[in-house]
Amino acid sequence: MLSPQKTLDTYYLEARRDLLEVAAMLDRYDQAVKRNSEKAQDESKRFSLLQAMEILSEPDHPRADRAERLLKHFAETS
């Protein structure tokens, strides 16, 4: 099993990439709203993603269960 430092060093860049993809997807949505002068009729998927990020940004996850919580969150919201 990896040490804490090795875990960060191994997966940081991939996580950075994945966060950039999420950021770009949200930007893409905003650009589409600007082009079309209207929001999506159903924005629940966007809100679901934003709520998921709130879960991730909570400081403490004593059970290290972020992925499980997100799966439950997505099951409830989309």
Next chain:
Amino acid sequence: MQIIQPHYHAIARTAQDYERMAMSGVVAVCEPAFWAGFDRRHPETFIDYFAQIAEFEPTRAAEFGIRHFCWVAVNPKEAENRELTQEVLRQMPEFLQKPTCLGVGETGLHKSTPNEIESLQAHVEMAMKHDQLVLIHTPHLSDKAHGTKRVLEVLAGMDVNPDKIWIDHVEEQTIESVLDAGYWAGMTLYPVTKCSPRRAVDILEKYPRERLLVNSSADWGPSDPFTLQESVVEFRRRGHSLQDAVEIYHNNPCRFLGQNPKWDIQPIIISEG
């Protein structure tokens, strides 16, 4: 669809890449000189490398019907070795005369050290003196914003023709300053550490496309030449026309590289329907 791969490190890849690229519409690749994964100690090593990309690699590509062009330079990482850089620069004009050599590249910055900046200036000066195109590498990851700013500052202090300069590896944080200064901007698509195919298409939708180039670099590290085709598919699936795709992935490289008369591939117009 015909595609040009403007930045591709063929010597680090297998013939299978060429075969698959040919099957997916790639008609030409351009190979800038780059870092080999270790710092070379001898100018002669560079000279052999330049001969490899200027003379041998075109024959390997030709077996798959792909045209191969090259660029020559001492890359920024090895530019820390001033003596080596100066000696290679002294011998570079010979390679600029090769029939498939399109210009000076990739020069640029890595950590933006004084030696790198001196090398960048010397490379750009040589290119302008010999009326050559220039391909400029910008740093990776956390060094990118600062390094790109330094590249632009260095160029602003020189007598250059922006039409002939392509600043590569731009991302969301650097593209605007490059385009505003009048240079060509390249997006390099990497699986992890640079731009992604989707983000590249976002950029294509946000900025004027006339001076944008897209490439996948593809070297000995984690990279994939087919990220370029992924971005073509992403561009098309968002509803952009085939001609618009051809303009970006074929004709823009032709327009930039065609400033060198050795580049004889012409822009194409697709007749649909």
